Amino acid sequence: MAHQISVFAENKPGRIEKITRLLSEEKVNIRAITISSANGFGVIKILPDQPKKGYDILRSNNIPTYLQEVIAVIIPDIPGGLHQISFVLNKYNLNIEDAYGFVVESGKKAVLVLQVENQPQAQEILKHNGFQLLSDEEIYRF
Amino acid sequence: MIWDKAIEAMARDDLMKLQEKKLQHTLRRCQNTPYYRSMFKNNHIDPSSIRTAEDVHHIPPTSKEDLRKNFPLGFLATSRDEVVRIHSSSGTTGTPTVIYHSSEDIDAWSDLVARSLYMTGVRNTDVFQNMMSYGLFTGGLGMHYGAERIGSMVIPIGAGNTRRQIWFLRHFRSTVLHIIPSYALLLSTLIEADGLDPRKDLNIHIILLGAEPHSEETRRRVQDSFTAHAYNSYGLSEMNGPGVAFECLHQNGMHLWEDAYLMEIVKPETLEPCKPGELGELLLTTLDREATPLLRYRTKDLTYIMEEPCPCGRTHQRIARIQGRTDDMFIFRGVNIFPIQIEKVLMNVSEVGSNYRIILDRDDFKDTLRIEVEIIPELFFGDLLRLERLQERLRGELRSEILVTPEVVFVEPGRLPATEGKAVRVIDQRKL
Numbered sequence: 001m002a003h004q005i006s007v008f009a010e011n012k013p014g015r016i017e018k019i020t021r022l023l024s025e026e027k028v029n030i031r032a033i034t035i036s037s038a039n040g041f042g043v044i045k046i047l048p049d050q051p052k053k054g055y056d057i058l059r060s061n062n063i064p065t066y067l068q069e070v071i072a073v074i075i076p077d078i079p080g081g082l083h084q085i086s087f088v089l090n091k092y093n094l095n096i097e098d099a100y101g102f103v104v105e106s107g108k109k110a111v112l113v114l115q116v117e118n119q120p121q122a123q124e125i126l127k128h129n130g131f132q133l134l135s136d137e138e139i140y141r142f
Numbered sequence: 143m144i145w146d147k148a149i150e151a152m153a154r155d156d157l158m159k160l161q162e163k164k165l166q167h168t169l170r171r172c173q174n175t176p177y178y179r180s181m182f183k184n185n186h187i188d189p190s191s192i193r194t195a196e197d198v199h200h201i202p203p204t205s206k207e208d209l210r211k212n213f214p215l216g217f218l219a220t221s222r223d224e225v226v227r228i229h230s231s232s233g234t235t236g237t238p239t240v241i242y243h244s245s246e247d248i249d250a251w252s253d254l255v256a257r258s259l260y261m262t263g264v265r266n267t268d269v270f271q272n273m274m275s276y277g278l279f280t281g282g283l284g285m286h287y288g289a290e291r292i293g294s295m296v297i298p299i300g301a302g303n304t305r306r307q308i309w310f311l312r313h314f315r316s317t318v319l320h321i322i323p324s325y326a327l328l329l330s331t332l333i334e335a336d337g338l339d340p341r342k343d344l345n346i347h348i349i350l351l352g353a354e355p356h357s358e359e360t361r362r363r364v365q366d367s368f369t370a371h372a373y374n375s376y377g378l379s380e381m382n383g384p385g386v387a388f389e390c391l392h393q394n395g396m397h398l399w400e401d402a403y404l405m406e407i408v409k410p411e412t413l414e415p416c417k418p419g420e421l422g423e424l425l426l427t428t429l430d431r432e433a434t435p436l437l438r439y440r441t442k443d444l445t446y447i448m449e450e451p452c453p454c455g456r457t458h459q460r461i462a463r464i465q466g467r468t469d470d471m472f473i474f475r476g477v478n479i480f481p482i483q484i485e486k487v488l489m490n491v492s493e494v495g496s497n498y499r500i501i502l503d504r505d506d507f508k509d510t511l512r513i514e515v516e517i518i519p520e521l522f523f524g525d526l527l528r529l530e531r532l533q534e535r536l537r538g539e540l541r542s543e544i545l546v547t548p549e550v551v552f553v554e555p556g557r558l559p560a561t562e563g564k565a566v567r568v569i570d571q572r573k574l
Contacts (some may be wrong), residue, residue, distance in 0.1 A: 006524025008517050010553055035528050039533060043526040062555045064517045064526035090321045 001123075002072035002136055003051035004113065006063035007044045011037055019044065022061055028054045031139055032113065034100045045100070047072075047113060047142040071114040072134040073126055077107050086111060088129050094122050111139060143454075145260040146253075149401050151458045156419045157457060161196055161404055171462050176564075177208065177216040178437065195404060203413065203438040204426055206231075209239040209380070221431045230278040231379040238278075241379060242433040249286065250430045251382040254399055255288025258388035261397070262348055262373045264318055266293030268539035269345075271316035273325070274353065275301040280383025281353050284319045288385060294318065301325075302330050312338075315345040323356040323364060327496040341369040350375055352384055355443075355464040359489030361393075363496065374463050380439055381426050386460055395448040395460030402430045405461070406438065407447055409467045418449045423468055424461065442468045444480075460477050472502060472568055474511050477542045481567045484513060487539045493521045493532055497558045502570045509572060511548040513540070516555045530568035 009015040018033075023030065023046075032047040048054040051067060058065040075081040089096060092138075098115040109136065116122040127133060144150050152160070169189040172178035182189055185202060192198060200292055211215060218225070226245045230238040243251070264270065270289040274281035282300060289296045291532060294529055301322075307329065310316060321329070328350060333340045339365050340346070349364055349372040356374070364372045377384040387396035398405055404427040407416040416422035423443045428434075444467065448460040466480030473479070488498050495516035503510045515536075517529075533550050541547045 006522075008522050008529070008552070008554065010557070015554075038526055038530045040549075041529065043524060043529070045524070059519060062519065064522035064554065066517040066522055068524055132446075 001069045002110060002113070002139055004045050004070045005045050005055050005058065006066045006068065007046065007058060008075050009044055010044055013042050015043055015131065017046065018041065019046075019058065022057050022063075023048065023054055026053065028057065029140070032100060032102045032111075034098075037112055045098070047139065049136070051136055054095055068115075069114060069119060071119065072139050073112050074132045074134065075101075075110050075112050075115065077105065077110040078127055081110065082112065085114075085121070085126070085131070088131075089116065089122065089140060092121075092125050094118060094125070132137050143261075144456070145257040146487050150257065150397075150458065152401070152457055156459055157290075157400055158195070160401055161429060163415050164401070164425065165195070165198070165404060166190075166193065166431055168427065168435045168437070171219045171432065172437060174219040175217050175435070177212045178435075184572045196483065197464055198404065198406070198427060198438060198559070199415070200372055201437050203440050204436055205440045208378070210237045213237050213240060216363065217434050217436070219435055222245055225433055229280045229283075229379050229383065237238075239380060241382075243382075244433040246432050247382075247430075247434075251284065251385060252287035252291050254382070254402055255385035256291040256315075257288075257399070258294055258375065258385050259285075259294075259318075259350070261388060261390045261422055261454075262350065262371070263391065264289065264292055264294060264348060268292075268294040268318045268321070269297065269314050269316045269350075270294040270318045271297045271299060271307070271310060271314070273299060273307060273319060273321040278380045280377070281320070284377070284383035284385060285350070285352075289318075289320075294500075300406055304329060304434050306331055308336060308338075311346070312456075317345055318348045318350065319346055319370075322353050323351045323360050325353060325373075326351065326364045326494060327360070327367065329413045330364075340367055343370070345371045348373070350352065352377065352443060355466070355482060357486040357489060360465070361498070361507075363489055376443075376461070378441055381428065381441075382431075386426070390454040390456065392454055394454060395452070395462055397452065397456050397458045398461050400458045403427065404429055405447075405459075407445065408441075416446070421446045421465060440562065444468060470568060472500075472570060474502065475509055475546055476545075477545050479546075483543050484540065484548075485567075487514060487536070487543050488513075490539075491532070491536060493518055494552075495555060498567065500557050500568045502572050503566070504572045511546060512551055514551045514553050514558060516558060517552050519555060 027038040028105040030046055036109055055065055066115045095117050101110055101112040103110045199440035225242045227243045228240050230240045273287055276282035286296055330340045346368050347370050349370050351372055352375045361372050373389040376387040389396050406425040407422040411421040424443050425438045427437050441571055444465045447463045465557050471480050481516055495518050498572045499514045499517055501512040536550045
């Protein structure tokens with residue numbers, strides 16, 4: 001399974017710089033990143049090549065960080081590619097809580113990262129419907 | 143279980159008589175000081191006419207400012223040869239306030255502290271790690287002498303240097319700590335960071351909290367972090383230091399040693415006496431002190447008297463934990479607010495840390511109240527929505543406590559100033 005790390009950060013200059021610096025110093029590569037912010041703070045979601053290492057680095061610097069399993073699935077980079085996934089999840093009445101993606105081969109392949117309620121069930125359903133789920137190592141191989 | 147039963151459990155009537163006798167003695171001593179001599183004269187007061195606790199209302203109170211203005215010798219009632227030690231408050235502005243002690247004073251003070259410690263269960267078998275500063279500050283030496291008098295083994299380690307504190311806690315199996323509450327909470331997290339469980343791997347049974355007013359919630363948190371009993375204490379350098387009032391095993395109010403101090407609770411603005419149970423400023427008159435007797439000293443601490451007798455059998459009246467200071471109270475949009483009210487709310491929420499800061503500001507002529515709290519890494523689950531709900535919940539709970547809605551700001555751990563000493567919680571930027 002793939003893992004992402006979520007990081008709490010104050011909505012202030014220099015906070016993201018600190019996080020990316022700590023990761024880069026320890027040679028942790030970031031495959032994808034997304035930031036959502038609320039009233040004065042934000043949560044940064046990072047998909048790194050070495051999730052456990054990235055998590056340990058940030059936690060040992062006393063930064064609130066959470067390591068969690070996510071679903072990373074290959075979809076074709078064509079119109080309707082994303083719809084194939086949402087169609088299946090909807091059929092089984094599974095709600096998508098958060099999602100982001102990145103293209104690995106333009107016009108051919110993209111990776112969609114999903115947080116879904118009832119993650120184990122969603123994994124089974126996607127596999128059953130012929131989707132290829134990626135591990136941390138596999139994400140990085142692209 | 144009582145150190146000095148004849149005094150501590152004395153019938154109220156006898157205690158009042160003892161107070162009056164000692165008060166007259168103190169008034170005679172005051173006539174040896176330049177300050178009180180001229181004060182009596184200027185106010186046409188004949189000290190020998192003051193005989194009872196009620197009569198003291200005719201004497202104007204003494205303030206910290208008076209102590210400063212009459213530095214160095216205005217309040218000294220003995221010859222300088224009889225002074226064996228001075229203590230001083232941590233004055234941040236101008237002249238610090240200095241209190242002189244004779245050897246009898248040190249002896250009487252040590253006995254008050256011993257009495258207080260014994261009341262919480264401290265015995266000669268205990269290992270007493272004294273984590274307060276030694277030196278001019280009274281917390282370190284004051285408790286040291288009391289614990290020695292009981293016969294405990296005292297570790298005079300002083301404040302700070304957490305690594306060394308933990309080393310001594312482990313290797314001497316310390317059973318009693320004397321510590322500032324905010325540092326106690328910090329210490330427990332640092333012990334855990336070292337891979338130790340402060341509840342199981344150490345041998346702490348009694349924690350004496352002092353030097354910082356704190357809430358019931360903070361006490362509970364300290365108790366939980368160490369699985370020990372934590373006792374609140376009250377003292378100030380002008381009244382010797384620790385050992386003015388202390389909690390007994392019932393942990394419900396602090397017995398103020400009325401054979402050594404005459405207490406009054408008054409309205410801070412008018413100095414009118416408060417009714418029993420009514421919140422007001424605590425005024426104290428020393429009854430035992432030889433070198434620096436003080437009359438009706440304004441502590442600026444707000445508390446009230448708990449009248450009902452204590453089940454422990456001691457007859458000395460209890461005061462409630464300090465509810466605030468007449469001077470750390472702040473007014474926001476017309477509402478009087480004490481930091482302790484905010485602390486109470488924060489301490490009940492496990493997702494935020496014990497460290498906090500209150501910032502008052504002015505934005506286009508409108509005052510803003512901002513409360514900064516630290517997110518606890520162990521209770522962060524990567525969820526923005528959950529944090530937003532927590533923010534909303536804190537705002538609501540604070541509103542019901544302080545009647546105005548503050549802004550709640552989440553910060554990363556370690557971003558607020560560390561509190562190894564007295565924490566400065568309120569930053570008022572409105573004057574700028």
